Amino acid sequence: xxxxxxxxxxxxxxxxxxxxxxxxxxxxxxxxxxxxxxxxxxxxxxxxxxxxxxxxxxxxxxxxxxxxxxxxxxxxxxxxxxxxxxxxxxxxxxxxxxxxxxxxxxxxxxxxxxxxxxxxxxxxxxxxxxxxxxxxxxxxxxxxxxxxxxxxxxxxxxxxxxxxxxxxxxxxxxxxxxxxxxxxxxxxxxxxxxxxxxxxxxxxxxxxxxxxxxxxxxxxxxxxxxxxxxxx
Ligand code: ATP
Numbered sequence: 001x002x003x004x005x006x007x008x009x010x011x012x013x014x015x016x017x018x019x020x021x022x023x024x025x026x027x028x029x030x031x032x033x034x035x036x037x038x039x040x041x042x043x044x045x046x047x048x049x050x051x052x053x054x055x056x057x058x059x060x061x062x063x064x065x066x067x068x069x070x071x072x073x074x075x076x077x078x079x080x081x082x083x084x085x086x087x088x089x090x091x092x093x094x095x096x097x098x099x100x101x102x103x104x105x106x107x108x109x110x111x112x113x114x115x116x117x118x119x120x121x122x123x124x125x126x127x128x129x130x131x132x133x134x135x136x137x138x139x140x141x142x143x144x145x146x147x148x149x150x151x152x153x154x155x156x157x158x159x160x161x162x163x164x165x166x167x168x169x170x171x172x173x174x175x176x177x178x179x180x181x182x183x184x185x186x187x188x189x190x191x192x193x194x195x196x197x198x199x200x201x202x203x204x205x206x207x208x209x210x211x212x213x214x215x216x217x218x219x220x221x222x223x224x225x226x227x228x229x230x231x232x
Contacts, residue, residue, distance in 0.1 A: 001024055001025060001026045001028075001060070001061055001153070001154055001185055002023060002024040002047070002058075002059070002060055002078070002185075002187065003023045003057075003058070003059040003060075004021055004022045004023065004047060004056070004057075004058050005021050005056055005057045005058070005059070006019050006020070006021050006055065006056040006057070007019070007020050007021075007046055007053035007055065007056030007057070007058065008020075008053060008054050008055045008056060009039075009042050009043075009046045009051055009052075009053045009054065010054050011042075015209055016039045016042040016209050017039045017042050017043060017046060017053065017209045018209040018210050019055075019056070019210065020039075020043060020056075020206070020209070020210070020211055021211070022204050022211065022214075024154065024185060024187045025185075026153075026185055027185055028185055028186070028201050028202065029177075029180045029185075029186045029188075029199060029200050030186065030187050030188075030200055030201065030202050030203060030204070031187075031188050031189070031190065031196035031197060031199060031200035031202075031203040031204070032187070032188070032189040032190075032196075032203065032204045032205075032206050033189075033190060033191070033193040033196050033197065033203060033205055033206070033220075033226070033230055034189070034191070034205065034206035034207060035191060035207070035229075035230075036191065037208075038206045038207055038208060038209070039206055039208070039209040040158070040159070040189035040190075040191075040206055041083050041158055041159070041189070042209075043189060043206065044080055044156050044158050044187075044189060046058070047078075047156065047187075048070050048073060048078070048080045048156065049065070049068055049069055049070045049072075049073055050070060052066070052067075053066070060073065060076060060077075060078060060154075061076075061077075063076075074150050074152075075103075075150075077151075077152055077153035077154060078152060078153070078154045078155075078156065079147045079148075079150045079152040079154075079155055079156070080147070080155075080156040080157075080158065081143050081144050081147045081155065081156065081157045081158065081160065082143070082158055083158040083159045083162060084159075085136075085139045085140055085142070085143040086143065087131040087132070087134075087139050087142050087143055087146070088131060089130060089131055089132025090130055090131075090132060091130065091131060092127065092128050092129060092130060092131065093123055093126050093127045093128070093129055093130075093131050093134065093142055094113060094127040094128065096131045096142055096146055097112075097113040097116065097117070097123070097142070097145060097146055097149060098110075098113060098149075099146070100145075100146035100147060100148075100149030100150065101113070101149035101150065104149075109149070112149050112151075113149065116146075116148040116149055117145055119145075119175055119178050119179070119182075120141045120142075120144075120145050120175065122138055122141065123138070123141060123142055126138070135168070136164050136168065137164050137165075137168030137169075137171055137172055140160055140164065140168075140172050141172065141175060144157070144160070144172075144175065144176065144179070148179070148184075152184065153184070153185060154184070154185040154186070154187065155179065155185070155186050155187075156188070157176065157186065157187075157188035157189070157190075158188075158189055159189060159190050159191060160172050160173070160176060160188060160190060161173070161190055161191070161192040161195055161196075162191075169192060169195055173195050173198075173199055176188070176199065177199060188200075189206075193226065193230035193231055194230075194231060197217055197220045197221060197226070198217070200217055200220075201216065201217060202214070202215065202216050202217070203215065203216075203217065203220050205220075205223075205225065205226060205229075205230075207229070212225065213225050213226065
C-alpha cells in the first residue's frame with residue numbers, strides 16, 4: 001500500500017534521512033522505533049508531503065506521490081496524527097472533530113463524528129468541553145478520532161505515547177489496536193520501543209537518519225540491537 005524507496009531528506013545542509021526504504025502492506029500494523037532526533041517525524045512528514053525528500057520515491061497504492069500535496073494525500077486515503085496531538089485547545093471536543101472533516105457536507109460531518117467516537121466514549125461524554133481541558137491521553141484520543149474523520153485507509157501516527165503516563169500509553173495503544181483490527185492500516189513511529197514493538201506486526205529501527213534494523217515483532221523482540229539500544 002505504501003512504498004518508500006531510498007528517500008533522503010535534508011533541512012538545509014542537515015541530512016535527517018539518509019536512503020530510507022520501507023513498505024507497509026494493506027491491513028498491516030508497522031512501527032518505526034528510534035531515539036530522539038533519529039528522524040522519525042521527518043520520515044512521516046516526508047511521506048505526508050510536508051517536507052520534500054531530495055532523493056528517492058514514495059508510492060501510495062502503486063502511484064507516485066513525491067510531489068502530491070498533503071490535502072491530496074488525505075483525499076487519497078492517508079492521514080497523519082501529528083506529534084504532540086495539535087488539538088485546538090479553545091475549541092470544543094466536537095468542533096475539533098468537525099474540523100477534521102471540514103471537506104464533508106455538514107450532516108455527513110456530524111454523522112462521521114458520531115461514528116469515529118464510537119471507540120472513544122470519553123470524547124462523547126466531554127463533547128462540549130474545550131479540548132484543552134482534556135488530559136494528555138484524552139487529547140491523543142481526540143487527535144486520533146479527528147484523523148479518522150477523513151476515513152483513512154492508512155493512518156500515520158507520530159509518537160502517540162509522547163508525554164503520557166504508562167497507564168495512558170497502554171490505553172492509547174489499545175485504541176490504536178482496535179482501529180487496526182477494524183481494518184485501518186497503521187504506520188506509527190515512537191520512542192517507546194516496548195509499546196511500539198508489542199503493537200506491530202513488523203517494524204523498523206531508525207538511527208541517525210538510517211534504517212539499521214527491521215523484522216517481525218518476534219524478530220525485533222529478540223534482536224540484540226533493539227535490546228541494547230532501546231529496551232535496556
Ligand atoms: P523526536 O522524537 O525528538 O521528535 P525524531 O526522531 O522525530 O525526534 P526529527 O524531528 O525527525 O527526529 O529530527 C531528525 C533530525 O533533523 C534531528 O537532528 C533534528 O535536529 C533535525 N531537524 C528536525 N527538524 C528540523 C528543522 N526544522 N530544521 C533543522 N533541523 C531539523
